[in-house]
Amino acid sequence: MKVPGGLSKTELFATGLCVALMSVALSNALDCYVCSYMDGDSDASCVNNASAVRVLNCTMKYCLTVRKELKRNASKVISFLRDCQDEPLINHGNRPDDTIRTYYTSCKQNLCNGHNGRTNNSTGGASGSGAQNAIIPGKSNAQKNCLWAWLLNLLWFQLIF
Template sequence: MDFKIVLFVFACVIGTTLGEGLRCYACGFSSVDSDRDCLTITNDTRTVECPHLYCTILRQEFLDPVGQVASFARGCESQPDFLNHEVTDSTFRTFYRACTTDLCNIGNGIQSVTGGNLSPTPEYNGINLLVPGTGDAANIKISLVMLLLSIFVINII
């Protein structure tokens, strides 16, 4: 009987550790803010447990004056608008960056981030990449492991 309890606890632990999320830096800045700490990662930069697939950076610069940051955000998303891309309109140049490893959203937002091999080189040309195998694969794996372990435990009882 004790073996069944130990096996059940083991199954629960395995299920929860498989579901551990991504850690990302999370902060924001707007041109009207005086606190520009989000633009540079420090020991005090806030981190979050991200339940999604991507750590992200969104950097928006004014075209006039050139290079002045209008807004900047670090965070996590399930499906970013773009992985590593730049968009320019009549007012702004916007950099979208995404990566898939812990605390990978560290850059200034201008250079492409490469965590998780989303972009092959730092000189990546900005075209979106389709990344096979992403989505809810981790949740499917957790569910499958829990189902198999439950069946195993039921058969032992």
């Protein structure tokens, strides 16, 4: 049976389903700041001013920052990265070696990696020796549930027709 516009019911349904699934996929995309800085670069916006760097509509799960600084001079940033990844190497925390401390943070909210990369955890303890990290809430599961509902409706529709 043809509907107005010359499309069959199946073609109309397939078009609507594609639009719906694409909108769900786009709603799962995550906006992250992306940039990199190496010691000696003339532009330090990546380290000091996240709002001045590029924003990427990322299809991966996490926004992240990785900050490397000298242990003896914490204000000396050796390298800095804002990016997005499916699985960060380390979610939160730091790894010191003899001369460099590397801070890792990751999060699942739009533009959540705009901080300085060296966020202190308020529960670090009185001695200050606790791990430096950021506690950032993630996305809700509502978007995942919406996708499952669409898939179940598609299966139901295929069984009926």
